[in-house]
Amino acid sequence: MTKVPVHKLASFRKAVSFGSYTWRAIWKMEPTRRDYQLERGGIGGEAIGELNIQTGVFTTYTAFDESRDSLVLKEARSMGIAVVEMKLNSSSRNEQ
């Protein structure tokens, strides 16, 4: 596992808000992996799940919900990212 220098971590962090949701960039201690966490409200709000922008897989923190999943796909598309799959992993949030 490669540790990321603090200055790189700081420069990578950013957030993009759409309506009442925010995509926040998160780092997974892997230099080539960039994920976005979707949070309800501003930064630090309730975390919904995370999107791997390289694979298009969205990992949800909570049970599937058709309306929420539809919103995730729409919000990801607004960033130009195609969600190709959603997986449930309620423990993934603890890995950050």
Added chain:
Amino acid sequence: MTCKNMEGGIELKAEHLKAIVESYDIKLVPEFKVKWLEKLRSGEIEQGRAKLRSINDEFCCLGISCDIVDSEQWEEAVNGQYYFHRLGGGWENGFPSPDVLSEMFQTDKEGWEGGAEIVSSTLAGLNDSGASFERIADLIDELL
């Protein structure tokens, strides 16, 4: 784990689309459906992913629906990478506006908006997962 609209491959998503359509009892406006199927099966439109319409005129299946509803509403994004569809005054680049959805789907049943959003996002998921326009057209023809 139960099958969900964005879980698994194309055929699993197709199965879930069927379940969603039955659950919401939602249908397309017949005249719109004819036009949409014609465009999807024409073989004349380049298929794109993640955006309604790219700057290279690649459309996703929902971008085609926006174009059918009003082809005069496209506006190029300042980054020069894609178009916005502006029917209703919004800036939609990944998903049709409520104004477009109301032209696509029959609106006589209560709660049609929720069904239209979920059906459309499932179609977007199919498109972005690699389902061809022909496959998407067959599903729309059969289910909607």
